[in-house]
Amino acid sequence: MIYYVTDNSAHSVALSDIPEVEYAALYNDLKERLQEQRYHIAHYFATPVGNRLKFYLLLLDDKEHKVMLSSFAMDYYDDVALPSLTALHPQLHPFEREISELYNVEFDSNPWNKPLRFSFDRRNRNSTIDTYPFYTIEGDSLHEVNVGPIHAGIIEPGAFRFICNGENVLHLEIALGYQHRGVEKEFSSTDNRLRQTLLAESIAGDSAVAHATTYAGVIEKLLQSPTNENLIKERAVALELERMAMHIADTGALSMDIGYQLGQVACEALRTMTINTTQAWCGNRFGKGLIRPSGTNKPLTEAKRKMILDNVAEISRRYDEVRLDINSSPTILARFEECGIVPKEEMYRIGGVGMAARASGATRDIRSSHPFGAFAQGYVDHQSVVKKQGDVMARLMVRANEVLQSAEYIRDILNSYDVSEEYSHPDYTSALTPNALSFALTEGWRGEICHVAITDEKGSIETYKIKEPSLHNWLALALAVRGEGISDFPICNKSFNLSYCGHDL
Amino acid sequence: MITPKIKVLRSHGIQYIPDLCDVTLSEEFRGRPILTQTDDMTKVESAAKICPTKAISVAPFSLDLGKCLFCGECALCAPENIRFTNDFKMATTKREALVIKPEDERVEFHHEAVRPVVRKLFGKALKLRQVSAAGDASVEMELNATGNVNFDFGRYGVDFTASPRHSDGVVITGPISKAMAEPLQICYDAVPDPKVLIVCGSEACSGGLYADSKAVDRSFLASHDVDLWIPGAPSHPMAFIDGVMNLMGLKHER
Numbered sequence: 001m002i003y004y005v006t007d008n009s010a011h012s013v014a015l016s017d018i019p020e021v022e023y024a025a026l027y028n029d030l031k032e033r034l035q036e037q038r039y040h041i042a043h044y045f046a047t048p049v050g051n052r053l054k055f056y057l058l059l060l061d062d063k064e065h066k067v068m069l070s071s072f073a074m075d076y077y078d079d080v081a082l083p084s085l086t087a088l089h090p091q092l093h094p095f096e097r098e099i100s101e102l103y104n105v106e107f108d109s110n111p112w113n114k115p116l117r118f119s120f121d122r123r124n125r126n127s128t129i130d131t132y133p134f135y136t137i138e139g140d141s142l143h144e145v146n147v148g149p150i151h152a153g154i155i156e157p158g159a160f161r162f163i164c165n166g167e168n169v170l171h172l173e174i175a176l177g178y179q180h181r182g183v184e185k186e187f188s189s190t191d192n193r194l195r196q197t198l199l200a201e202s203i204a205g206d207s208a209v210a211h212a213t214t215y216a217g218v219i220e221k222l223l224q225s226p227t228n229e230n231l232i233k234e235r236a237v238a239l240e241l242e243r244m245a246m247h248i249a250d251t252g253a254l255s256m257d258i259g260y261q262l263g264q265v266a267c268e269a270l271r272t273m274t275i276n277t278t279q280a281w282c283g284n285r286f287g288k289g290l291i292r293p294s295g296t297n298k299p300l301t302e303a304k305r306k307m308i309l310d311n312v313a314e315i316s317r318r319y320d321e322v323r324l325d326i327n328s329s330p331t332i333l334a335r336f337e338e339c340g341i342v343p344k345e346e347m348y349r350i351g352g353v354g355m356a357a358r359a360s361g362a363t364r365d366i367r368s369s370h371p372f373g374a375f376a377q378g379y380v381d382h383q384s385v386v387k388k389q390g391d392v393m394a395r396l397m398v399r400a401n402e403v404l405q406s407a408e409y410i411r412d413i414l415n416s417y418d419v420s421e422e423y424s425h426p427d428y429t430s431a432l433t434p435n436a437l438s439f440a441l442t443e444g445w446r447g448e449i450c451h452v453a454i455t456d457e458k459g460s461i462e463t464y465k466i467k468e469p470s471l472h473n474w475l476a477l478a479l480a481v482r483g484e485g486i487s488d489f490p491i492c493n494k495s496f497n498l499s500y501c502g503h504d505l
Numbered sequence: 506m507i508t509p510k511i512k513v514l515r516s517h518g519i520q521y522i523p524d525l526c527d528v529t530l531s532e533e534f535r536g537r538p539i540l541t542q543t544d545d546m547t548k549v550e551s552a553a554k555i556c557p558t559k560a561i562s563v564a565p566f567s568l569d570l571g572k573c574l575f576c577g578e579c580a581l582c583a584p585e586n587i588r589f590t591n592d593f594k595m596a597t598t599k600r601e602a603l604v605i606k607p608e609d610e611r612v613e614f615h616h617e618a619v620r621p622v623v624r625k626l627f628g629k630a631l632k633l634r635q636v637s638a639a640g641d642a643s644v645e646m647e648l649n650a651t652g653n654v655n656f657d658f659g660r661y662g663v664d665f666t667a668s669p670r671h672s673d674g675v676v677i678t679g680p681i682s683k684a685m686a687e688p689l690q691i692c693y694d695a696v697p698d699p700k701v702l703i704v705c706g707s708e709a710c711s712g713g714l715y716a717d718s719k720a721v722d723r724s725f726l727a728s729h730d731v732d733l734w735i736p737g738a739p740s741h742p743m744a745f746i747d748g749v750m751n752l753m754g755l756k757h758e759r
Binding site for chain 2: 118119120121129130149150152153154155156157177178179180181182185186192194195198199202203204205206208249262263265266268269272276279280281282283284285286288289297317318321322324325328329330428499500501504
């Protein structure tokens with residue numbers, strides 16, 4: 001057996017149960033398997049164990065709802081080159097690049113093994129972010145446009161290099177790493193579980209609930225403690241509120257960029273109302289403080305339950321009016337339609353996830369393929385919103401429909417929520433299962449989030465790996481703008497709204 | 506074509522906050538804490554132990570808002586000693602004023618520490634250049650919100666500019682990653698003198714969770730004087746607005 005087969009709601013896995021195979025066996029299997037769209041890689045990383053470098057791989061089977069774990073190892077100072085899987089399946093590129101950057105592992109015939117984020121603990125310290133050689137193309141008619149790392153607005157830093165032919169973008173290269181804070185190392189250098197929870201909330205501030213939920217999932221699987229019904233429901237409400245807030249914010253941002261001021265201000269007000277609802281529940285507009293492992297400090301009261309129900313109904317009603325206005329305005333459609341197209345096959349090839357993938361017809365959605373929490377318990381019957389076109393308009397309409405869908409889910413969950421039930425307090429102290437691997441997959445508003453923890457013989461977290469959906473989708477943005485006018489870059493960018501800090505960690 | 510727009514407009518109504526000096530946040534909001542010294546401080550000891558950023562000192566009892574991420578866990582641990590209020594007025598001109606002591610009823614702004622040139626030149630309008638240096642996007646979104654349809658801080662002439670050449674100062678968010686140390690310095694140098702320096706969010710004030718990370722380089726703050734410290738995780742738009750209005754001399758509270 002090459003894989004240990006489990007799923008997203010099972011307990012943690014004993015390290016000894018994960019098969020350690022030859023790289024060649026894994027390579028040959030994935031070479032064939034990844035040609036099928038039902039499979040994709042959720043995580044693939046290396047971690048030093050004694051004098052060895054141990055590699056773990058999490059493969060998702062969307063059709064059978066299974067997670068397949070495998071591993072291989074090599075000597076820490078081995079300098080054999082492994083045949084690159086990225087060369088066959090580009091979706092592996094961020095993983096192989098990270099492994100190379102951190103441990104100097106060579107991947108033979110990897111088409112472009114550029115550093116992923118210039119991690120502080122990278123092997124080659126001579127390779128630095130400010131001397132990074134961007135890809136260039138020779139030609140008298142071509143010119144380059146350099147943007148960043150500091151951008152014109154109030155957003156995170158990252159460097160973009162456009163190669164343009166006149167007004168049109170021939171190629172865009174995105175160089176990231178400016179936001180690197182060493183998040184993963186901070187996780188494994190503390191046993192203070194409250195500190196780890198706050199670290200999870202800070203991975204990407206606009207997805208604080210999604211990342212904290214994923215972290216809580218990882219810990220609860222290591223505690224082997226069942227979570228109660230109300231806690232599961234509250235987390236689903238918080239996650240869908242976060243999805244609504246960010247989709248509305250991006251509808252507003254897209255409106256702003258095409259000079260559609262009415263949509264912009266309406267969405268600004270509606271986003272304010274959404275995050276103020278979260279604040280009135282938990283004291284923070286981004287839901288920080290709400291998600292805690294094995295319990296909560298902010299149980300819903302009857303007054304809060306009613307407040308959320310009323311606000312969400314109002315937001316949903318008013319947002320739908322904006323959606324109808326967009327759909328009936330030819331000047332808006334002229335800007336959004338057929339702009340920034342990423343075809344479905346391309347999305348699958350590069351491993352695109354989340355709402356951006358669904359806008360291209362690639363049905364990647366953890367809520368249905370590897371259900372967790374309320375989606376696994378059947379409190380919500382989730383149907384993914386999928387569009388075919390893959391353009392800015394399709395991404396906007398996936399967002400628009402998901403806002404309305406999330407509002408319905410929140411209503412349904414809260415209508416069956418019993419406030420008189422006892423609630424559990426957070427657990428920061430119980431011992432974690434030793435020598436185990438625990439993972440959790442969550443569908444945040446951007447898409448698939450995957451956290452993996454490996455514990456040592458004392459039950460301390462030895463390795464913590466985080467995957468933000470942006471890790472896959474940045475390449476989708478670079479492909480979306482090819483052939484477009486450079487003036488359409490802002491709307492292409494905002495239609496994805498990817499995370500810099502979540503990528504750079 | 507026009508009917509859907511009228512519908513949106515009608516539902517939208519009037520959204521702006523009429524008076525930015527008269528705002529009360531939700532009761533749940535975790536803002537400035539109040540500390541109470543008691544004979545038995547064992548609960549504070551356990552709160553200090555669990556605090557993710559070591560913001561609490563037991564003897565003498567104090568809480569550093571520049572480190573605090575407002576998770577509120579200490580108040581649950583030691584409810585008799587620590588209580589969070591919904592007061593967002595936490596910005597100050599002095600870093601040490603962010604250290605709250607027992608029975609402190611406000612964060613002192615220290616108007617005397619504002620350089621006269623700041624009020625003389627920027628009292629009527631202040632254009633700022635924001636630099637995100639490993640901020641987690643939440644502080645950045647809150648700063649964006651200060652100019653939105655609800656807060657409309659632009660009414661006081663406070664805006665964010667695209668170029669440092671057009672600005673009167675820099676607002677830093679995030680713990681300052683190594684990779685951003687140099688771009689931050691270049692951006693700051695590009696702002697014409699005299700200029701203001703504002704540090705926004707607890708992560709920017711102290712490094713927060715990443716204070717000891719090897720990926721962080723805070724040497725910029727060691728060599729530059731800060732005009733305004735604004736704590737929060739993230740800082741609420743009202744915390745920023747209140748602090749900047751005090752800095753400009755548009756209000757003389759605290």
